[in-house]
Amino acid sequence: MIRAEIAERGPMRLDRYIALCNAHYYATRDPFGRAGDFVTAPEITQAFGELLGAWCVSVWEGMGRPDPVLLAEAGPGRGTLMADALRLADRVAPGFAAAARVHLIETSPVLRAAQQTRLGGRVAAWHDDIATLPEGPLLLVANEFLDALPVRQILHDGRERAVGCEGERLVWTTLPAPGEPPGERGEAACAWVAALAARIARESGAALIIDYGHEGGATDTLQAVRGHAPADPLAAPGETDLTAHVDFAAVAAASRAAGAAVHGPVPQGTFLRALGLPERTAVLCRAARPGTARQLQAAARRLMDADAMGLVFKALAIAAPGLPAPPGFVP
Numbered sequence: 096m097i098r099a100e101i102a103e104r105g106p107m108r109l110d111r112y113i114a115l116c117n118a119h120y121y122a123t124r125d126p127f128g129r130a131g132d133f134v135t136a137p138e139i140t141q142a143f144g145e146l147l148g149a150w151c152v153s154v155w156e157g158m159g160r161p162d163p164v165l166l167a168e169a170g171p172g173r174g175t176l177m178a179d180a181l182r183l184a185d186r187v188a189p190g191f192a193a194a195a196r197v198h199l200i201e202t203s204p205v206l207r208a209a210q211q212t213r214l215g216g217r218v219a220a221w222h223d224d225i226a227t228l229p230e231g232p233l234l235l236v237a238n239e240f241l242d243a244l245p246v247r248q249i250l251h252d253g254r255e256r257a258v259g260c261e262g263e264r265l266v267w268t269t270l271p272a273p274g275e276p277p278g279e280r281g282e283a284a285c286a287w288v289a290a291l292a293a294r295i296a297r298e299s300g301a302a303l304i305i306d307y308g309h310e311g312g313a314t315d316t317l318q319a320v321r322g323h324a325p326a327d328p329l330a331a332p333g334e335t336d337l338t339a340h341v342d343f344a345a346v347a348a349a350s351r352a353a354g355a356a357v358h359g360p361v362p363q364g365t366f367l368r369a370l371g372l373p374e375r376t377a378v379l380c381r382a383a384r385p386g387t388a389r390q391l392q393a394a395a396r397r398l399m400d401a402d403a404m405g406l407v408f409k410a411l412a413i414a415a416p417g418l419p420a421p422p423g424f425v426p
């Protein structure tokens with residue numbers, strides 16, 4: 096399909112290529128875990144989802160405990176994060192658990208089936224996009240979601256990066272200068288966040304975005320992963336995970352322009368320490384066998400340490416104006 100489009104229309108802009116590849120990739124597989132291509136934080140330790148559940152409970156209380164409240168997740172994977180968050184809420188915040196209406200933003204039929212298995216009747220509905228979420232107060236979590244949205248790349252000579260063909264082989268090429276400054280442009284991510292921020296400013300609520308990224312200035316962060324190892328982004332289209340680092344400065348600016356308040360970004364390690372990951376891990380370790388306890392401690396260090404996921408991953412909150420600063424972002 097990609098070769099045919101290039102043959103008909105000429106070189107394909109990078110964001111179009113990423114969109115086509117990732118649509119096929121996520122629609123046809125479960126990419127998570129050791130048997131897949133990568134592992135995300137909810138699969139590393141249950142404490143991650145539990146703490147994000149506690150974060151939602153705290154923000155809900157700051158909103159005045161609305162009932163009902165939409166509890167949504169964008170890119171929920173296997174449903175692991177939501178399952179851990181709901182288990183925490185059932186135990187410590189039954190009022191929130193009763194008020195929450197779970198909505199999942201997921202386009203993959205394979206992953207929807209996994210989420211159905213994990214969450215069962217707790218899911219009110221699945222959505223292809225935030226546009227179809229019901230109206231009302233919203234709490235949304237997006238962990239490693241924005242990094243999979245398409246990006247453009249404007250080169251230093253002004254031309255735009257694109258994908259072409261040499262026979263059957265895909266190759267890098269360029270398009271004429273679009274008249275924009277050089278850099279990597281996450282326009283799809285900013286548009287998605289702007290729509291979310293406008294919804295939150297209008298209906299009340301908050302969103303928590305966690306992803307790997309930077310605060311502006313990066314020029315080439317495109318990467319492909321297959322079998323937990325780096326891969327050539329052009330070698331097997333639709334069979335590798337294509338991502339780019341999130342420009343949190345641009346995401347924050349888009350959120351403010353849409354009328355929402357922004358908190359952060361802060362490093363993931365700082366955020367999770369503030370939420371109590373070391374303390375929650377210690378509690379889990381006391382009830383675990385020694386081998387499991389060591390795995391839990393290693394998982395917590397992996398999420399928090401600066402030389403692992405603690406620094407390159409960042410957390411940012413979008414909230415309705417006037418709400419208290421959410422946990423993990425209090426000055």
